[in-house]
Amino acid sequence: MIIGSRDAQKAQNVVAELKPKMRAGELVGMTNQEAVKQGEFVVIAVPYEGQAQMIEDLKGQLAGKIVIDTVVPLQKGKPFVPPAGSALLEAQTILGDEAPVIGALHNISAVDLGDVDSHLGDVLVCGDNETAKQKVMEVIRRIGARTFDAGPAANAYVIEGLTGVIIHLNKKHKSKHGSIRITGIGD
Numbered sequence: 001m002i003i004g005s006r007d008a009q010k011a012q013n014v015v016a017e018l019k020p021k022m023r024a025g026e027l028v029g030m031t032n033q034e035a036v037k038q039g040e041f042v043v044i045a046v047p048y049e050g051q052a053q054m055i056e057d058l059k060g061q062l063a064g065k066i067v068i069d070t071v072v073p074l075q076k077g078k079p080f081v082p083p084a085g086s087a088l089l090e091a092q093t094i095l096g097d098e099a100p101v102i103g104a105l106h107n108i109s110a111v112d113l114g115d116v117d118s119h120l121g122d123v124l125v126c127g128d129n130e131t132a133k134q135k136v137m138e139v140i141r142r143i144g145a146r147t148f149d150a151g152p153a154a155n156a157y158v159i160e161g162l163t164g165v166i167i168h169l170n171k172k173h174k175s176k177h178g179s180i181r182i183t184g185i186g187d
């Protein structure tokens with residue numbers, strides 16, 4: 001696995017922090033530009049304000065990759081729907097046919113993702129490329145979460161916005177672990 005950053009040294013510092021917590025696999029750190037040259041999946045996990053520029057900068061290097069978009073449009077912790085309809089649709093518009101963008105992991109807290117012992121909530125996965133969506137679901141299942149095909153890219157604004165509700169619940173209940181669970185399906 002590769003951690004990308006705008007600053008290679010920062011990526012390497014994060015790797016040094018994470019490595020002792022890992023049970024298996026390799027982890028290396030490098031710039032975003034270098035990181036996207038390798039691997040099949042590219043995870044976009046930056047604040048919404050930085051997403052468009054970041055994808056513009058990486059455009060041309062993402063052909064043949066699957067982009068996993070975790071970005072939630074937030075303003076002062078509150079969700080909003082951006083002009084493109086969602087962060088995912090904005091990313092896909094910038095990339096065009098170069099690479100499919102699949103939305104996932106919006107409703108899982110970074111604290112839980114960083115703890116190999118935590119029980120992860122369910123992950124709603126959406127996007128318009130069915131093959132890419134199935135591959136992303138398979139990858140996320142490997143980290144121990146149940147995944148659900150949550151439909152087309154047009155559904156992304158709902159899943160992104162739901163994170164705003166989870167942030168509210170976390171604040172109200174002084175938690176860092178709020179997530180969602182789908183019941184009545186696949187139980």
Ligand SMILES: NC(=O)c1ccc[n+]([C@@H]2O[C@H](COP(=O)([O-])OP(=O)(O)OC[C@H]3O[C@@H](n4cnc5c(N)ncnc54)[C@H](OP(=O)(O)O)[C@@H]3O)[C@@H](O)[C@H]2O)c1
Binds near residue numbers: 005044051071110111
């Ligand atoms: N945190 C959560 O629990 C959680 C849960 C669900 C979804 N999300 C979503 O996931 C995304 C990342 O969340 P986060 O909490 O990890 O955010 P964050 O800590 O604020 O940012 C993550 C990284 O993005 C890079 N970054 C910051 N501003 C940038 C910019 N303008 N352009 C390009 N890169 C930039 C920085 O890395 P470098 O300085 O190393 O480049 C930073 O360490 C957000 O869209 C958030 O809404 C977060």
